[in-house]
Amino acid sequence: VAKFARGVSVVTFEFENVPSATTGVIDRYCPVRPGGNVLHTTQHRFREKSFFASHGLPVTPFRRVTSLPELEEAVADLGIPAVLKTAAWGYDGKGQTIIKSSADAARAWAELKTEEAILEAFIDYECEVSVIVARGPSGETATYGPFRNQHSNHILDVTTFPAGLPTPVEQAALEVAREATLALDVVGILCIEFFVTRGGEVMINEVAPRPHNSGHLTIDGHVTCQFEQQVRAVCGLPLGSNRSHGPCAMANLLGDVWFAEGLGGEPRWEQALELPGVKLHLYGKQEARLGRKMGHLTALGATAEEAEGIVRGARERLVGRG
Template sequence: MAAIAPGGRIGILGGGQLGRMLAMAAAELGHKCHIYCPDDEVPAADVAAALTRAPYDDADALARFADSVDVVTYEFENVPAETARILSEHAPVRPGAAALATAQDRLTEKNFLKRNGIATAPFADVADTDDLAAALAAIGAPAVLKTRRMGYDGKGQAKILAPKAAAAAWDAIGRLPAILEGFVDFEREISVVVARGLDGEVAAYDPVENIHTNHILDRTFAPAALTPALADEARAIATKIVSELDYAGVMGVEMFVGRDGRLLVNEIAPRVHNSGHWTMDACAVSQFEQHIRAICGWPLGSPARHSDAVMTNLIGADAGKWSAVAAEPGAKLHLYGKAEARAGRKMGHVNRLYPLGKRPPVTPR
């Protein structure tokens, strides 16, 4: 399959910060990006060559968009199946349909992992209250009820600390098709950002440790404090996932490290990932450049770190601290060009770099 040479045009579904950083990375490799997004505010369009503002179900607009580019990618995994089908009739869509279908449905995702011998928390399909009662009897409480589709940053989830709370949890998620997951007694949350090229080449970044606040990623510590054997196992799991999906592009694989030392996969994200933002300044090739390389058929770059790093998300009013961050030695500020700093909204991030082996310990803010 021929590589897309410099000067190619890359279509990106979604106009948020991930699309913005993909477009910036593509420009550094000589490509031009065309953003497709229905929103009024499109931060990615500020750094792209073209913008189509249209709904994701506008078949004519999608066809014109796909005809104008050499490849289509996306910054979010909940691309409607019909949207992906229309686009694929006019241009390659990477990552492909199998990855989208797997990641869009938590039950499909968990069953895929189970079939491939990859450990997860115990889970069960929940379509109604009878299923929920049976799942609680099998898995026990505490547990968490999650909608099968569309949940992110803690949305579409309800904890069940005791069986008597099941009805309230079912109502809280809107009585939608769901899965019940058992709680995991974990030591830490980690993730691996992994890339796979069109030729099957795989490059996995070092596992990192993630700290969440109110279900939103707060900080990422690179690298995670793991034994070499456990870090290798985490990379091997991520590699197996992208290989089994015949994947092209970058994926984020979130995992728990159990107190018993086992690795359990929590979820996969078929796109560039918030926990990979540290690679922009601590690696020669960032996750964003790596994704562009992968979907364009280029050789993958080295995922090696030249520095340790701590990535901190700037949420809401945090972005107002830009002046102090900009004056801080060893800190690299990335702002997303969003006009309104709302509570819970990701406005930017800062990467703080340290010599190899010298990153600070994981501590509460």
């Protein structure tokens, strides 16, 4: 690691499940952006929630849990339903389970097979949105979103922009996202995922200190995409324009598409690309597996709803249903 760090000018990461000790070694030789402190906080759900709560930012009510008796006490405190999550190493719905009754606690604790977890109150939300903030070493920022996110089986399915939120809710999400980025002292990219409650409040669900799946629509939907912005930010270059080209949408392509309707082969890309304005992005992964993110489709439209209809229609065409 030290040899690698001595040969580069700056280091960043694409996934937060990296040992924070590794970034500590690298930091002796060159800047790590975002810093190891950001990684240490955001790769652990309890540390992350505690950090934001200590800075007065809105988070879902939570409790740390290290045993079944503690879980039963936390359930009594937060109420049911509630969501039990592993404290670390969880993404795309992995490492979590819903507790629907007090008697369900033992089942949930046994299922997670962990020594440390976090119990969060279940939020009856209107929708889920995300905001992406790029921040350079000088404190310059560029913000994207909010994006409206729709999930299927805990995996992001479709993202649309604009999110169609009332102006006060949109402004609250943008402000909290900027405050979270500043509190963590992020240099690079931070994605903040929110629940929007039925009462119009925004609550931080989780964050990712890297380019995020929901921000993939910036590749075709904005002047400067999140990936270019990350490079600019970590290298200390001026941030690019975050101007949107207009309403846009993204639909994820999971490995399931390769196996849909028993086709068991390459999807019909030409069918999707016949639709005007549809862009296809594949990630170069060699093996398609159920639930594995293999690529995405994007499109612009006169409205977010129109753009969503285009990408959903294009995805249906891949399996001969469009």
